[in-house]
Amino acid sequence: MRKLLHEISVIPGVTGSCIFDKKEGLLCSDLHSGLSKKRLQIVGIHLVRLMQMGTMAGLSITSSHFRFDKYTVIGIPLDIDAVLLTLCDAQANCSLVATSAVMLATDMREELDRGISATEETGNENKIIADDNGDETFIQLLYDEIEQALAGAIGPVAGVVMQDYLVKWKQRGPATPDRLPELAQMLEQEIGKIELAREFSEKIKALL
Incomplete structure:
Protein backbone atom coordinates (compact mmCIF):
# COMPACT_ATOMS: atom_id res chain seq x y z
CA MET A 1 0.00 0.00 0.00
CA ARG A 2 2.81 2.39 0.84
CA LYS A 3 4.31 1.80 -2.60
CA LEU A 4 1.01 2.77 -4.25
CA LEU A 5 0.75 5.91 -2.15
CA HIS A 6 4.33 6.81 -3.04
CA GLU A 7 3.48 6.61 -6.75
CA ILE A 8 0.90 9.34 -6.14
CA SER A 9 3.20 11.41 -3.93
CA VAL A 10 5.81 11.82 -6.70
CA ILE A 11 3.30 13.45 -9.08
CA PRO A 12 4.24 17.15 -9.60
CA GLY A 13 2.41 19.38 -7.14
CA VAL A 14 1.51 16.54 -4.74
CA THR A 15 2.76 16.87 -1.16
CA GLY A 16 1.48 13.53 0.09
CA SER A 17 -1.36 11.03 0.19
CA CYS A 18 -3.12 8.82 2.72
CA ILE A 19 -6.09 6.51 3.21
CA PHE A 20 -8.84 7.59 5.61
CA ASP A 21 -11.42 5.20 7.03
CA LYS A 22 -14.57 6.49 8.72
CA LYS A 23 -14.27 4.07 11.64
CA GLU A 24 -10.51 3.55 11.94
CA GLY A 25 -9.20 6.98 10.99
CA LEU A 26 -5.90 7.23 9.09
CA LEU A 27 -4.77 3.80 7.95
CA CYS A 28 -1.66 4.45 5.89
CA SER A 29 0.13 7.53 4.61
CA ASP A 30 3.02 8.96 2.63
CA LEU A 31 2.84 12.58 3.73
CA HIS A 32 5.32 15.41 3.41
CA SER A 33 3.07 18.33 4.32
CA GLY A 34 2.60 20.20 7.58
CA LEU A 35 -1.11 19.42 7.76
CA SER A 36 -1.89 17.87 11.15
CA LYS A 37 -3.47 14.45 11.67
CA LYS A 38 -6.51 16.10 13.30
CA ARG A 39 -7.15 18.32 10.27
CA LEU A 40 -6.75 15.38 7.93
CA GLN A 41 -9.38 13.50 9.95
CA ILE A 42 -11.80 16.42 9.68
CA VAL A 43 -11.33 16.66 5.91
CA GLY A 44 -11.59 12.88 5.64
CA ILE A 45 -14.92 12.80 7.50
CA HIS A 46 -16.42 15.42 5.20
CA LEU A 47 -15.17 13.68 2.06
CA VAL A 48 -16.59 10.31 3.18
CA ARG A 49 -19.92 11.99 3.93
CA LEU A 50 -19.88 13.66 0.52
CA MET A 51 -19.28 10.33 -1.23
CA GLN A 52 -22.04 8.67 0.82
CA MET A 53 -24.52 11.46 0.06
CA GLY A 54 -23.71 11.06 -3.63
CA THR A 55 -24.49 7.35 -3.38
CA MET A 56 -27.77 8.10 -1.59
CA ALA A 57 -28.70 10.45 -4.44
CA GLY A 58 -27.88 7.80 -7.04
CA LEU A 59 -24.66 9.54 -8.11
CA SER A 60 -21.35 7.74 -8.48
CA ILE A 61 -18.66 10.23 -7.46
CA THR A 62 -15.28 9.25 -8.90
CA SER A 63 -13.35 12.12 -7.31
CA SER A 64 -13.83 15.42 -5.53
CA HIS A 65 -11.52 18.20 -4.44
CA PHE A 66 -11.41 21.10 -1.99
CA ARG A 67 -9.19 24.11 -2.59
CA PHE A 68 -7.92 25.80 0.57
CA ASP A 69 -5.55 28.74 0.97
CA LYS A 70 -2.43 26.56 1.26
CA TYR A 71 -3.52 23.16 -0.02
CA THR A 72 -5.83 21.38 -2.39
CA VAL A 73 -7.23 18.06 -1.14
CA ILE A 74 -8.46 15.49 -3.66
CA GLY A 75 -10.69 12.65 -2.47
CA ILE A 76 -11.30 9.37 -4.30
CA PRO A 77 -13.69 6.75 -2.85
CA LEU A 78 -12.16 3.34 -2.15
CA ASP A 79 -15.04 1.82 -0.17
CA ILE A 80 -18.30 2.95 1.42
CA ASP A 81 -16.37 4.15 4.48
CA ALA A 82 -12.88 4.72 3.03
CA VAL A 83 -11.38 7.42 0.85
CA LEU A 84 -7.99 8.14 -0.69
CA LEU A 85 -6.85 11.65 0.28
CA THR A 86 -4.23 13.36 -1.87
CA LEU A 87 -2.73 16.65 -0.68
CA CYS A 88 -1.45 19.06 -3.32
CA ASP A 89 -0.17 22.59 -3.67
CA ALA A 90 -3.00 25.12 -3.83
CA GLN A 91 -2.59 25.61 -7.57
CA ALA A 92 -1.87 21.98 -8.53
CA ASN A 93 -3.39 20.45 -11.66
CA CYS A 94 -6.26 18.58 -9.99
CA SER A 95 -7.34 16.81 -13.18
CA LEU A 96 -3.89 15.32 -13.72
CA VAL A 97 -3.56 14.23 -10.09
CA ALA A 98 -7.09 12.79 -9.91
CA THR A 99 -6.68 10.86 -13.16
CA SER A 100 -3.41 9.33 -11.97
CA ALA A 101 -4.85 8.50 -8.53
CA VAL A 102 -7.98 6.88 -9.98
CA MET A 103 -5.76 4.54 -12.01
CA LEU A 104 -4.16 3.30 -8.77
CA ALA A 105 -7.40 3.18 -6.78
CA THR A 106 -8.34 -0.31 -8.04
CA ASP A 107 -5.12 -1.78 -6.64
CA GLY A 115 -6.91 -6.09 5.08
CA ILE A 116 -4.57 -3.30 6.03
CA SER A 117 -3.28 -2.68 9.53
CA ALA A 118 -3.82 0.72 11.08
CA THR A 119 -0.23 0.48 12.26
CA GLU A 120 1.38 -0.20 8.88
CA GLU A 121 4.77 1.49 8.75
CA THR A 122 5.14 4.48 6.45
CA GLY A 123 8.64 5.48 7.57
CA ASN A 124 9.99 6.72 10.88
CA GLU A 125 8.58 10.19 10.37
CA ASN A 126 5.14 9.20 9.15
CA LYS A 127 4.22 6.01 11.00
CA ILE A 128 0.47 6.01 11.71
CA ILE A 129 -0.63 4.60 15.04
CA ALA A 130 -4.30 4.11 15.95
CA ASP A 131 -3.82 5.28 19.53
CA ASP A 132 -6.42 6.23 22.10
CA ASN A 133 -5.99 9.96 21.53
CA GLY A 134 -6.64 9.56 17.81
CA ASP A 135 -9.78 7.53 18.48
CA GLU A 136 -11.05 10.12 20.97
CA THR A 137 -10.43 12.96 18.51
CA PHE A 138 -12.27 11.13 15.75
CA ILE A 139 -15.35 10.25 17.79
CA GLN A 140 -15.48 13.77 19.26
CA LEU A 141 -15.83 15.09 15.72
CA LEU A 142 -18.79 12.76 15.24
CA TYR A 143 -20.34 13.97 18.51
CA ASP A 144 -20.06 17.56 17.28
CA GLU A 145 -21.77 16.72 13.99
CA ILE A 146 -24.60 14.92 15.79
CA GLU A 147 -25.06 17.79 18.25
CA GLN A 148 -25.26 20.26 15.37
CA ALA A 149 -27.99 18.17 13.74
CA LEU A 150 -29.79 17.90 17.09
CA ALA A 151 -29.75 21.70 17.44
CA GLY A 152 -31.67 21.91 14.18
CA ALA A 153 -34.42 19.84 15.79
CA ILE A 154 -34.64 21.12 19.37
CA GLY A 155 -32.78 24.43 19.32
CA PRO A 156 -30.12 25.85 21.69
CA VAL A 157 -30.71 23.27 24.44
CA ALA A 158 -29.11 20.65 22.18
CA GLY A 159 -25.74 20.98 23.93
CA VAL A 160 -27.16 20.16 27.34
CA VAL A 161 -29.34 17.34 26.02
CA MET A 162 -26.44 15.86 24.08
CA GLN A 163 -24.18 15.75 27.14
CA ASP A 164 -26.93 14.17 29.23
CA TYR A 165 -27.51 11.39 26.70
CA LEU A 166 -23.79 10.87 26.14
CA VAL A 167 -23.47 10.01 29.84
CA LYS A 168 -26.37 7.54 29.63
CA TRP A 169 -25.03 6.06 26.40
CA LYS A 170 -21.52 5.55 27.79
CA GLN A 171 -22.97 3.82 30.85
CA ARG A 172 -24.41 1.14 28.56
CA GLY A 173 -21.16 0.26 26.79
CA PRO A 174 -17.91 1.51 25.23
CA ALA A 175 -17.88 4.87 23.43
CA THR A 176 -17.12 3.52 19.96
CA PRO A 177 -18.35 4.63 16.51
CA ASP A 178 -20.17 1.34 15.92
CA ARG A 179 -22.49 2.15 18.87
CA LEU A 180 -23.50 5.58 17.54
CA PRO A 181 -26.78 4.26 16.02
CA GLU A 182 -27.86 3.44 19.59
CA LEU A 183 -27.11 7.02 20.68
CA ALA A 184 -28.99 8.36 17.66
CA GLN A 185 -32.05 6.29 18.56
CA MET A 186 -32.03 7.67 22.10
CA LEU A 187 -31.88 11.24 20.77
CA GLU A 188 -34.69 10.60 18.28
CA GLN A 189 -36.91 9.49 21.16
CA GLU A 190 -35.99 12.67 23.04
CA ILE A 191 -36.93 14.84 20.05
CA GLY A 192 -40.42 13.36 20.17
CA LYS A 193 -41.95 14.92 17.06
CA ILE A 194 -41.90 12.43 14.21
CA GLU A 195 -41.07 14.89 11.43
CA LEU A 196 -38.24 16.56 13.36
CA ALA A 197 -36.87 13.18 14.39
CA ARG A 198 -36.92 12.05 10.75
CA GLU A 199 -35.02 15.18 9.64
CA PHE A 200 -32.46 14.64 12.41
CA SER A 201 -32.03 11.03 11.33
CA GLU A 202 -31.44 12.03 7.71
CA LYS A 203 -28.82 14.62 8.67
CA ILE A 204 -26.70 12.15 10.64
CA LYS A 205 -27.31 9.12 8.42
CA ALA A 206 -23.94 9.46 6.70
CA LEU A 207 -22.14 9.48 10.07
CA LEU A 208 -23.48 6.15 11.27
Missing part, protein backbone atom coordinates in the same frame (compact mmCIF):
# COMPACT_ATOMS: atom_id res chain seq x y z
CA MET A 108 -5.74 0.04 -3.36
CA ARG A 109 -9.24 -1.42 -3.10
CA GLU A 110 -7.75 -4.88 -3.50
CA GLU A 111 -5.27 -4.11 -0.72
CA LEU A 112 -8.13 -2.96 1.53
CA ASP A 113 -10.09 -6.13 0.77
CA ARG A 114 -7.11 -8.18 1.91
Whole structure:
Protein backbone atom coordinates (compact mmCIF):
# COMPACT_ATOMS: atom_id res chain seq x y z
CA MET A 1 0.00 0.00 0.00
CA ARG A 2 2.81 2.39 0.84
CA LYS A 3 4.31 1.80 -2.60
CA LEU A 4 1.01 2.77 -4.25
CA LEU A 5 0.75 5.91 -2.15
CA HIS A 6 4.33 6.81 -3.04
CA GLU A 7 3.48 6.61 -6.75
CA ILE A 8 0.90 9.34 -6.14
CA SER A 9 3.20 11.41 -3.93
CA VAL A 10 5.81 11.82 -6.70
CA ILE A 11 3.30 13.45 -9.08
CA PRO A 12 4.24 17.15 -9.60
CA GLY A 13 2.41 19.38 -7.14
CA VAL A 14 1.51 16.54 -4.74
CA THR A 15 2.76 16.87 -1.16
CA GLY A 16 1.48 13.53 0.09
CA SER A 17 -1.36 11.03 0.19
CA CYS A 18 -3.12 8.82 2.72
CA ILE A 19 -6.09 6.51 3.21
CA PHE A 20 -8.84 7.59 5.61
CA ASP A 21 -11.42 5.20 7.03
CA LYS A 22 -14.57 6.49 8.72
CA LYS A 23 -14.27 4.07 11.64
CA GLU A 24 -10.51 3.55 11.94
CA GLY A 25 -9.20 6.98 10.99
CA LEU A 26 -5.90 7.23 9.09
CA LEU A 27 -4.77 3.80 7.95
CA CYS A 28 -1.66 4.45 5.89
CA SER A 29 0.13 7.53 4.61
CA ASP A 30 3.02 8.96 2.63
CA LEU A 31 2.84 12.58 3.73
CA HIS A 32 5.32 15.41 3.41
CA SER A 33 3.07 18.33 4.32
CA GLY A 34 2.60 20.20 7.58
CA LEU A 35 -1.11 19.42 7.76
CA SER A 36 -1.89 17.87 11.15
CA LYS A 37 -3.47 14.45 11.67
CA LYS A 38 -6.51 16.10 13.30
CA ARG A 39 -7.15 18.32 10.27
CA LEU A 40 -6.75 15.38 7.93
CA GLN A 41 -9.38 13.50 9.95
CA ILE A 42 -11.80 16.42 9.68
CA VAL A 43 -11.33 16.66 5.91
CA GLY A 44 -11.59 12.88 5.64
CA ILE A 45 -14.92 12.80 7.50
CA HIS A 46 -16.42 15.42 5.20
CA LEU A 47 -15.17 13.68 2.06
CA VAL A 48 -16.59 10.31 3.18
CA ARG A 49 -19.92 11.99 3.93
CA LEU A 50 -19.88 13.66 0.52
CA MET A 51 -19.28 10.33 -1.23
CA GLN A 52 -22.04 8.67 0.82
CA MET A 53 -24.52 11.46 0.06
CA GLY A 54 -23.71 11.06 -3.63
CA THR A 55 -24.49 7.35 -3.38
CA MET A 56 -27.77 8.10 -1.59
CA ALA A 57 -28.70 10.45 -4.44
CA GLY A 58 -27.88 7.80 -7.04
CA LEU A 59 -24.66 9.54 -8.11
CA SER A 60 -21.35 7.74 -8.48
CA ILE A 61 -18.66 10.23 -7.46
CA THR A 62 -15.28 9.25 -8.90
CA SER A 63 -13.35 12.12 -7.31
CA SER A 64 -13.83 15.42 -5.53
CA HIS A 65 -11.52 18.20 -4.44
CA PHE A 66 -11.41 21.10 -1.99
CA ARG A 67 -9.19 24.11 -2.59
CA PHE A 68 -7.92 25.80 0.57
CA ASP A 69 -5.55 28.74 0.97
CA LYS A 70 -2.43 26.56 1.26
CA TYR A 71 -3.52 23.16 -0.02
CA THR A 72 -5.83 21.38 -2.39
CA VAL A 73 -7.23 18.06 -1.14
CA ILE A 74 -8.46 15.49 -3.66
CA GLY A 75 -10.69 12.65 -2.47
CA ILE A 76 -11.30 9.37 -4.30
CA PRO A 77 -13.69 6.75 -2.85
CA LEU A 78 -12.16 3.34 -2.15
CA ASP A 79 -15.04 1.82 -0.17
CA ILE A 80 -18.30 2.95 1.42
CA ASP A 81 -16.37 4.15 4.48
CA ALA A 82 -12.88 4.72 3.03
CA VAL A 83 -11.38 7.42 0.85
CA LEU A 84 -7.99 8.14 -0.69
CA LEU A 85 -6.85 11.65 0.28
CA THR A 86 -4.23 13.36 -1.87
CA LEU A 87 -2.73 16.65 -0.68
CA CYS A 88 -1.45 19.06 -3.32
CA ASP A 89 -0.17 22.59 -3.67
CA ALA A 90 -3.00 25.12 -3.83
CA GLN A 91 -2.59 25.61 -7.57
CA ALA A 92 -1.87 21.98 -8.53
CA ASN A 93 -3.39 20.45 -11.66
CA CYS A 94 -6.26 18.58 -9.99
CA SER A 95 -7.34 16.81 -13.18
CA LEU A 96 -3.89 15.32 -13.72
CA VAL A 97 -3.56 14.23 -10.09
CA ALA A 98 -7.09 12.79 -9.91
CA THR A 99 -6.68 10.86 -13.16
CA SER A 100 -3.41 9.33 -11.97
CA ALA A 101 -4.85 8.50 -8.53
CA VAL A 102 -7.98 6.88 -9.98
CA MET A 103 -5.76 4.54 -12.01
CA LEU A 104 -4.16 3.30 -8.77
CA ALA A 105 -7.40 3.18 -6.78
CA THR A 106 -8.34 -0.31 -8.04
CA ASP A 107 -5.12 -1.78 -6.64
CA MET A 108 -5.74 0.04 -3.36
CA ARG A 109 -9.24 -1.42 -3.10
CA GLU A 110 -7.75 -4.88 -3.50
CA GLU A 111 -5.27 -4.11 -0.72
CA LEU A 112 -8.13 -2.96 1.53
CA ASP A 113 -10.09 -6.13 0.77
CA ARG A 114 -7.11 -8.18 1.91
CA GLY A 115 -6.91 -6.09 5.08
CA ILE A 116 -4.57 -3.30 6.03
CA SER A 117 -3.28 -2.68 9.53
CA ALA A 118 -3.82 0.72 11.08
CA THR A 119 -0.23 0.48 12.26
CA GLU A 120 1.38 -0.20 8.88
CA GLU A 121 4.77 1.49 8.75
CA THR A 122 5.14 4.48 6.45
CA GLY A 123 8.64 5.48 7.57
CA ASN A 124 9.99 6.72 10.88
CA GLU A 125 8.58 10.19 10.37
CA ASN A 126 5.14 9.20 9.15
CA LYS A 127 4.22 6.01 11.00
CA ILE A 128 0.47 6.01 11.71
CA ILE A 129 -0.63 4.60 15.04
CA ALA A 130 -4.30 4.11 15.95
CA ASP A 131 -3.82 5.28 19.53
CA ASP A 132 -6.42 6.23 22.10
CA ASN A 133 -5.99 9.96 21.53
CA GLY A 134 -6.64 9.56 17.81
CA ASP A 135 -9.78 7.53 18.48
CA GLU A 136 -11.05 10.12 20.97
CA THR A 137 -10.43 12.96 18.51
CA PHE A 138 -12.27 11.13 15.75
CA ILE A 139 -15.35 10.25 17.79
CA GLN A 140 -15.48 13.77 19.26
CA LEU A 141 -15.83 15.09 15.72
CA LEU A 142 -18.79 12.76 15.24
CA TYR A 143 -20.34 13.97 18.51
CA ASP A 144 -20.06 17.56 17.28
CA GLU A 145 -21.77 16.72 13.99
CA ILE A 146 -24.60 14.92 15.79
CA GLU A 147 -25.06 17.79 18.25
CA GLN A 148 -25.26 20.26 15.37
CA ALA A 149 -27.99 18.17 13.74
CA LEU A 150 -29.79 17.90 17.09
CA ALA A 151 -29.75 21.70 17.44
CA GLY A 152 -31.67 21.91 14.18
CA ALA A 153 -34.42 19.84 15.79
CA ILE A 154 -34.64 21.12 19.37
CA GLY A 155 -32.78 24.43 19.32
CA PRO A 156 -30.12 25.85 21.69
CA VAL A 157 -30.71 23.27 24.44
CA ALA A 158 -29.11 20.65 22.18
CA GLY A 159 -25.74 20.98 23.93
CA VAL A 160 -27.16 20.16 27.34
CA VAL A 161 -29.34 17.34 26.02
CA MET A 162 -26.44 15.86 24.08
CA GLN A 163 -24.18 15.75 27.14
CA ASP A 164 -26.93 14.17 29.23
CA TYR A 165 -27.51 11.39 26.70
CA LEU A 166 -23.79 10.87 26.14
CA VAL A 167 -23.47 10.01 29.84
CA LYS A 168 -26.37 7.54 29.63
CA TRP A 169 -25.03 6.06 26.40
CA LYS A 170 -21.52 5.55 27.79
CA GLN A 171 -22.97 3.82 30.85
CA ARG A 172 -24.41 1.14 28.56
CA GLY A 173 -21.16 0.26 26.79
CA PRO A 174 -17.91 1.51 25.23
CA ALA A 175 -17.88 4.87 23.43
CA THR A 176 -17.12 3.52 19.96
CA PRO A 177 -18.35 4.63 16.51
CA ASP A 178 -20.17 1.34 15.92
CA ARG A 179 -22.49 2.15 18.87
CA LEU A 180 -23.50 5.58 17.54
CA PRO A 181 -26.78 4.26 16.02
CA GLU A 182 -27.86 3.44 19.59
CA LEU A 183 -27.11 7.02 20.68
CA ALA A 184 -28.99 8.36 17.66
CA GLN A 185 -32.05 6.29 18.56
CA MET A 186 -32.03 7.67 22.10
CA LEU A 187 -31.88 11.24 20.77
CA GLU A 188 -34.69 10.60 18.28
CA GLN A 189 -36.91 9.49 21.16
CA GLU A 190 -35.99 12.67 23.04
CA ILE A 191 -36.93 14.84 20.05
CA GLY A 192 -40.42 13.36 20.17
CA LYS A 193 -41.95 14.92 17.06
CA ILE A 194 -41.90 12.43 14.21
CA GLU A 195 -41.07 14.89 11.43
CA LEU A 196 -38.24 16.56 13.36
CA ALA A 197 -36.87 13.18 14.39
CA ARG A 198 -36.92 12.05 10.75
CA GLU A 199 -35.02 15.18 9.64
CA PHE A 200 -32.46 14.64 12.41
CA SER A 201 -32.03 11.03 11.33
CA GLU A 202 -31.44 12.03 7.71
CA LYS A 203 -28.82 14.62 8.67
CA ILE A 204 -26.70 12.15 10.64
CA LYS A 205 -27.31 9.12 8.42
CA ALA A 206 -23.94 9.46 6.70
CA LEU A 207 -22.14 9.48 10.07
CA LEU A 208 -23.48 6.15 11.27
